[in-house]
Amino acid sequence: MENREVLLSVQNLEQFFKMGRKDLKAVNDISFDIYKGEVFGLVGESGCGKTTTGRSIIRLYDITGGSVYFKGQRIAAGIRRYKAAIKEERKALKEDLKKLAGDNAAIEARKAQAKELIEKMNAEIASARYDHKNCNKIYAQKQMEKVTAHYDDLISKATSAEEKRKLEKEKNDELKLAKKERLTNKIQMIFQDPIASLDPRMTVKETIAEGLKIRGIKDKEYIKQEVLKVLDKVGLVSEHATRYPHEFSGGQRQRIGIARAIVLHPELIIADEPISALDVSIQAQVINLLNDLRKELGLTILFIAHDLSVVKYFSDRIGVMYYGNLVELASSDQLFAHPMHPYTRSLLSAIPLPDPHSEKNRKRIVYNPLIDHDYSAQEPTFREVSPGHFVLCNDEEEAKYKKEFNL
């Protein structure tokens, strides 16, 4: 577990939306890691913030607080928390100064302390802003360095002048590409509704090639080859390339959406309810396709859905969200075998199964946070109750869960 490579790390992610004077806390302080090559499922009822989480990661929103690290590089950071800290410190300083009136030495010490803290916060803000703006540049720089190192080595070993010239040219081409390499391109998204997410006035080829063009590839033949390659991968044929989205059935449209996502060779795919809008028989096709692609391309997938049986089937680990909080996170077998948080239990009890006998005897567990938790003594935190199994709870509940499952 420990030695696996962390591909995406979300730390204390906060995403608030302004609603008049109040804030809508769509995502409220969640943290999780996604390891390379796994499928991470995110479930919860509608409005709990799972889609917002996905969109924050791919930087469709500017996040309010926390950081998102992708391949070790911070790609998104929020500054609101630091700003709030500065504000608070200034307020506290004012009051303290009033109290300390007369004692000059103490005042100086307090001022220095405050200054230090504010400076620290300002530095954090600056670094967050810098990372947010320049993450792609930094990544491109790194890639260029890699390319340079690679070719320099080759060139130094080259014997003839002709070979050297050839390598030089190759190096320059590669460098050009590497310069345009963007870290955020390595994350791609598949949307819920294939009809709404495809431009009706673009042919399939144009839709898929758009990403390549934006990336700066001008070689038309190369683009064509790439498009045909991905079409083949997602189970469409080359004739489909010149057609428009409305000429396809629902499952095929979703395949186009998937093709568009994988054409840029992403490492992480955020699949936002990719099968909810599809018919039963087509759902299985799309799940199978995603499964195949994942094995073939070594993809990591963040799978957002509310159909729990599909999530269970498809995911390695599952996070359960409830009103902006991550309440439980565990491997999918662990989660379904030993659900700890009462919300998870209620969610699992609501899954309809294709079995009339068990369905007619199924008892739904109702979750009411006011009744099920008593947080008057201690606020809950997100903690690891058993290896790899995280739950949002306080001390008392942790003890209870541990006792319940003999941990």
Added chain:
Amino acid sequence: MEKKLEVKNLQISFRTQQGILKAVRDISFDLYKGETLALVGESGSGKSVTNRAIMGILAGNGIIEGGEILYDGQDLVQISEEDFHKLRGDKIAMIFQDPMSSLNPIMKVGKQLTEAMLLKNAASRRNARKLFNDKLTLLNKNMDEVNPAEATQNKEDCKTFDAFSVHATKLEGVFNKAHNEAEELKLDIDNFVFLVEKKQNVRAKSSLRDFVKRLPETYHPRVVIENDKVKTLIEKLSAEASAVRKNKVTESTLDILRQISKVLDESIDKDKPNFFCLGYYVMKNPNADVDNMELCELNKMVRQCLDDEFMIEFIKKGKAAILNSHNISMQKKRDNMSPLQEALDYFKTGEMDEKKANEVANKVIPLVNEAIDRLEIVKNSTEYTFGSSLKGNIKKYFDGLKQNESEAKRFAKEDAKYQRIIAKGKTPDWRVIPAVYFDEKLGVRNICNVIENLMNSYQRDFDTDNLFNSEEKMIALVDYLKEQASTLVFKVTKKIAKARALKLLEEVGIPEPVIRYNQYPFEFSGGMRQRIVIAIALAANPDILICDEPTTALDVTIQAQILELINKLKAQRNLSVIFITHNLGVVANMADRIAVMYAGKIVEKGTAEDVFYNPKHPYTWALLSSMPDLDTKDKLEAIPGTPPNMIYPPKGDAFAARNKYALEIDFEQQPPMFKVSETHQAATWLLHPSAPKIDPPKIVTDRIERMKKKEEARRGK
């Protein structure tokens, strides 16, 4: 069990640019009272189209090519839009997939809820009196036939029956008025208390005075008994009302109001007296003091009185009358068999001219109509709709023939033009719409079906004739008359409608209905919106509820809640539910019986146990195996390909092209329905005795095995 709805050989097509799209191809099913029938299938399999036809809301280019939808003695395919108004929403209600698009965005939820109640109430009251009179007159007529000597006595009896029912309705009217008044007052008081609690502006003084004034109106000996408690409460309240200053309502006033509300609530829920009997008693003893008696004793006493003096005699006569009417009708039916056979023979030849065909039809239809036993409460739809169906089908046949000629002409003309342009070496930017011909054979078969159905129904009647129980029928008739009489005085005012709507909102699980009542649909979340839609569908007390994917747009927890709600309401109101979905988990939860549809046909039908534990059709296997459950680990078996284009329906089994178990005959010939058991049927050649034995895919058998083990484990516990 009582059949609520029968769909027979229904065929629906859509006229499109490319040609005729056959959406529903010859499906039949019955819906019994109090059961849930689930229709399962992919999109485009014709589930929604069938139900839209039942509701009479097919799209403009839809044509019902044949078949019948029978409900309460009417063929919904034949009846006019005017008649449909009386059924739609009132008797057959529908819940749609997307709650937002089925609610009016600029109308408050409360108004949408009460609209139907108010409209339907006025119409049903008008109707009730007519039905009551018709049935009673008919009964009288039959009594006379049985015993012509006692004609005057019979007339007298029926008059008495009518008279005391009038008395009863009068009494009930007074009761209802007070009852409504109490309900309205309670609503207003609750509302007032609510507003004060929420610190909103109220007109305290005038409101309190209004309450004091209105309270006595609720005094009915059977509603709010004017006891000392209420009296003291009123006195206190009026004292408080005069003491109110500057709209400030004190806690003590609120307390009194709450107490009054409680008393009113108790009185609203009180049992009703037996007005039907009470009417007779009051008629006979005008000076009797019935108001102060214990309800239970009173009911017993008046019942006794009615039975002793009148009812037993009346029922005896009525029984004879009903038997008479039944026997006459049976005799007529027996006589009808031979003319019907003649007509059938004539139509079967397929060579008819319009005049002769109409003559034949006009000869049989009156005979059949005469043979209907009009005293039956539960109408036999086949008999009632025979005339309209036969005439409709004959008309359709001859219209079709005429249309075929003009269609052929049109096609020839357009095609010639097209060819001319082609010959010139140009490519036209338009296409020739392919010629669509009316299927003559189908027309003939439809006509014959109508007659055959009737004959079969007659035959069933002959077979079950010895089971006829005239006593049961008479009691049912009296109950029916009672119901009609009390519908007459069942008046719904706006306030009452509001009170009912609030109750309904509470029933479907919406918290704080008082606030919600005055909100617009956009202020609700998805699940809440769907609850509102359900409440609206139930507002008019329908017999049949059609749910068209009501939970597809909702997430798991809300879905479970909505399903529980529908199940609860179904049990409470004894509804018949048609449930359309493609989620097999939901089906397992809801359905008593399941019909799996594919490409406009029912491919398998049976009870939920049959379909889930012993599926027979490859399409059902495919559906089951393409859906993961919590224990699935293997690769899912997706159904390859897409459903066929129904403009050119395939020759054999429509599923054959996507079916890896397809036999050769599947591509040649459509399979008939094979019977697996009494309740279970499937249309696949695999069930033919000479077919090779093929087991369902492993993923399905494994799951069934697992489910059986689980079931055993549960039983063992």
